[in-house]
Structure formats: C-alpha cells, structure tokens
Amino acid sequence: MSINPYVPILFLFALGVAFAVVSVLVFGFIGPRRYNRAKLDSYECGIEPSPVAKGGGRVPVKYYVTAMLFIIFDVESLFLLPFAVAFDRLGLFALVEMVLFVLTVFIAYAYVWRRGGLEWD
Structure with missing residues (x-):
C-alpha cells in the first residue's frame, strides 16, 4: 500500500489552520478584557493620533507611494527568485x-x- 505524496503536505496545512483557529478561539476566552481609551485608539507609530474629520481624514500621497514601491520590490523579488x-x-x-x-x-x-x-518629511 503506497501513500499519496500529498498527504503529509495536506496534514501539515490542516495542522497549521487548526493551530491558528484554536489560538484565536482560546485567546478570546482566556485573554484579558481590560479596555481603556489608549487601547481602543488608533496607533500611529508612537505619535499621538491626530483628530480625524467625520468623513475621514486626508491621507498624504506619500503613504501610497511607499506602498506602491513595496509592491514593486515584492514583484521584482518574485520574478528574480525562479x-x-x-x-x-x-x-x-x-x-x-x-x-x-x-x-x-x-x-x-x-x-x-x-x-x-x-524622501520622508
């Protein structure tokens, strides 16, 4: 009797998914529930969060440029590795x-x- 070569891969995948799901569920039950204003506030790299207008604040374009450069670098790595x-x-x-x-x-x-x-100002 021969085992399919994909069975160990599927087993490890199922084990990883089960670990992630169990970890999230267990944390929900045994994790601390001490909420305060600082924990519920948005985090901006250690800087005090600035107030945002009702319809949403304006986000500088540099955030999007940085994200696009990161994506370009990832795609370049994806093509260079093979x-x-x-x-x-x-x-x-x-x-x-x-x-x-x-x-x-x-x-x-x-x-x-x-x-x-x-350049980041």
Whole structure:
C-alpha cells in the first residue's frame, strides 16, 4: 500500500489552520478584557493620533507611494527568485529578459528617487 505524496503536505496545512483557529478561539476566552481609551485608539507609530474629520481624514500621497514601491520590490523579488534557481537551464534568452526587467525596475526607482518619492518629511 503506497501513500499519496500529498498527504503529509495536506496534514501539515490542516495542522497549521487548526493551530491558528484554536489560538484565536482560546485567546478570546482566556485573554484579558481590560479596555481603556489608549487601547481602543488608533496607533500611529508612537505619535499621538491626530483628530480625524467625520468623513475621514486626508491621507498624504506619500503613504501610497511607499506602498506602491513595496509592491514593486515584492514583484521584482518574485520574478528574480525562479530565475536565480533555474539560471543554468534557461539560457541566454532568459538572461536578456531578466536584464531588461531589472533595468526597467531600476529606471522606475530612479524616476521615483529624482521626483523625491523616497524622501520622508
């Protein structure tokens, strides 16, 4: 009798999900319930939270620029890792494609840097 090679993976996945669910449920029952104004207030990196208008406050564009730069960095890493793993089997075409990709990302970073997107005021 042969075991399916995916059974251990499914078992570990189910074990991880069960641990997460049980941890959240147990914390809800045994966790402390001492709420105060400071705990219920929004947290802004150690700075006193500023009052927000009723319809929501204005968020500086720099937050979104930083988020977009992070996403670009993640996508770049996502594309570079498989290339690095299979570099010897891909050949010259893949090397040229990856150089063009990295060059494009570098040009985008240089543009953002020259426009002042990496400076935090």
